[in-house]
Amino acid sequence: xxxxxxxxxxxxxSVENGxxxxxxxxxxxxxxxxxxxxxxxxxxxxxxxxxxxxxxRPFFDDLVEYMTxxxxxxxxLEKENAVQDFRTLIGATNPSxxxxxxIRNMFAESISxxxxxxxxxxxxxxxxxAFHFSEREMF
Ligand code: CMP
Numbered sequence: 001x002x003x004x005x006x007x008x009x010x011x012x013x014s015v016e017n018g019x020x021x022x023x024x025x026x027x028x029x030x031x032x033x034x035x036x037x038x039x040x041x042x043x044x045x046x047x048x049x050x051x052x053x054x055x056x057r058p059f060f061d062d063l064v065e066y067m068t069x070x071x072x073x074x075x076x077l078e079k080e081n082a083v084q085d086f087r088t089l090i091g092a093t094n095p096s097x098x099x100x101x102x103i104r105n106m107f108a109e110s111i112s113x114x115x116x117x118x119x120x121x122x123x124x125x126x127x128x129x130a131f132h133f134s135e136r137e138m139f
Contacts, residue, residue, distance in 0.1 A: 010073035
């Protein structure tokens with residue numbers, strides 16, 4: 001089912017580097033409506049659960065440490081074709097391969113510290129949104 005919603009996190013490096021405002025401006029001026037948003041911090045258990053699909057990858061422990069080291073901004077975004085359009089807006093996982101003008105091209109430091117998360121499917125967008133937000137926090 002296409003929901004026209006996606007889920008994002010502005011990762012700890014984005015918050016540490018003072019890039020929340022600039023990234024949100026890029027998101028909203030690209031046509032995404034913010035349906036839910038919060039500043040929060042993942043626990044180790046949260047990060048292990050959120051990234052369980054990567055649990056056997058060699059970078060898993062570093063990923064959990066990175067994602068728990070400080071606050072993140074979690075948000076649900078709405079736009080026609082949200083999942084695909086947001087992945088285009090953020091660019092490739094590795095910022096050195098991310099197209100000019102994409103969020104990772106502009107704000108990410110490395111493949112491991114890559115500034116933003118974007119859901120890869122409508123189903124995962126729904127699962128990830130429910131991981132972070134209760135019904136009454138979604139608009
Ligand atoms: P994202 O695609 O949002 O979700 C999985 C994360 O794992 C990814 O962002 C990076 O932060 C990290 N990641 C993915 N591939 C690598 C890699 N090859 N080396 C280190 N970290 C990675």
